[in-house]
Amino acid sequence: MTETLTNRSLIDLDRDHLIHPVASFRGHEAHGARVLASGDGMWLTDIEGKRVIDAFAGLWCVNVGYGQDSIVEAAADQMRRLPYATGYFHFASEPAIRLAAELTALTPEGLNHVYFTQGGSESVDSAVRYIVHYFNAIGKPDKKEFIALEWGYHGSSAMGAGLTALANFHRGFDLPYKWQHHIASPYPYRHPQGHDDAAVIASTISALEAKVAEIGADKVAAFCCEPIQGSGGVIVPPVGWLKAIREACDRLGILLLVDEVITGFGRTGPLFACEAEGVTPDFMTTAKGLTAGYAPMGALFMADHIYQAIADASPLPVGHGGTYSGHPVSAAVGLEVLRLYREGGVLANGVMVGERFAARMEAIRSHPLVGDVRYRGLLGAIELVANKDTKEPFAADLSIGDRLSQMTWDNGVIARCFANAVIGFAPALTCTPDEMDIIFDRVQLCLDQLLDQADIRAAI
């Protein structure tokens, strides 16, 4: 298509042809697309010239902000030299090898092997496939059941969406599969003893033990969790929770798959959230911040003992692979992003601006609509409630999420507005303290405007 498209025709063509992720088809037709045209630092500009500040790093991924020229150069150089190399048939490319080596030097001790994917869903899907393969390889073919958390999100592949426990991803898709089980989330705000960290941790551990006992320890393959549940509404478990989970998995003889697709690459402070708890999972899934959204790529890290067991048991090819595994352009992007995190000061800036983030999150706690404030590093959420004392949620027909989504856009800020009145934040780690203030001033304005609406006043 060569003719110049007007903004209106772009929106019409989108409506007629483009299927959007996680959208009601008719709902999107009625709403129309918000077409983004360019990005610079923390800022996005749409095709009408409207500028908004992005408090969500695209989709929890653009951790280094928009417009990083050194990444563009790295991608262009690699495209000119070698745009594609397969990993099949023993082929490889230099960026993929270097990225594998640099990453495994930074992952928790013992995670020395990596399989590159196209994103988070494929990382999770690959983990499940390798876990099944591993138990067959070591002669324990009955260990095939997986346990995950309510409110968890693990991607949109059939297997990952089944491990997910968000109704939207199951409805109409015949999920979860019968080998996929869920236990209650460590959700302090909605936990009867939420103020007591030890009690929250203990309740997950006893739920896990009970579920393993119910299924049979000889049948359970793995427990799968995010260190902080992102798409479920940024649910932050108490410090020490993941470590307790690691110990419980060892005791129960099951593997631990930690999904760091959101929490990886500095989002919560350290490079990986596992690091803060001194935890080495058996499998760790990542994506998003790996390439900061500049090119699609995910990485699945596999512990040495798993790798060695598969290597010893499977002389035949392990039948798992993708055309774009270890894609050289994505790998070149990943290498430059990793350099920016460490030598470019991006991780350090994230930790520094995390203080302003925490201060502004704490300040918003007193707003009449805010029931809960939760965060770690530059990942956080506020939960709005109809009654701060009883924690009563807003009625679904008030469509708070949709309203906030429009209001934040109208007020020039992008945040993730969940249907259950949770607003999620994941600004780029390059954000400045002043930009953080702009984000929170605008969010505060949205909350005040919401509070001014007659039906909301009546509901609280």
Ligand code: PMP
């Ligand atoms: N796991 C987690 C924890 C995620 O947050 C996501 C994406 N939001 C995924 C898996 C799936 O990643 P992708 O969308 O890149 O397939």
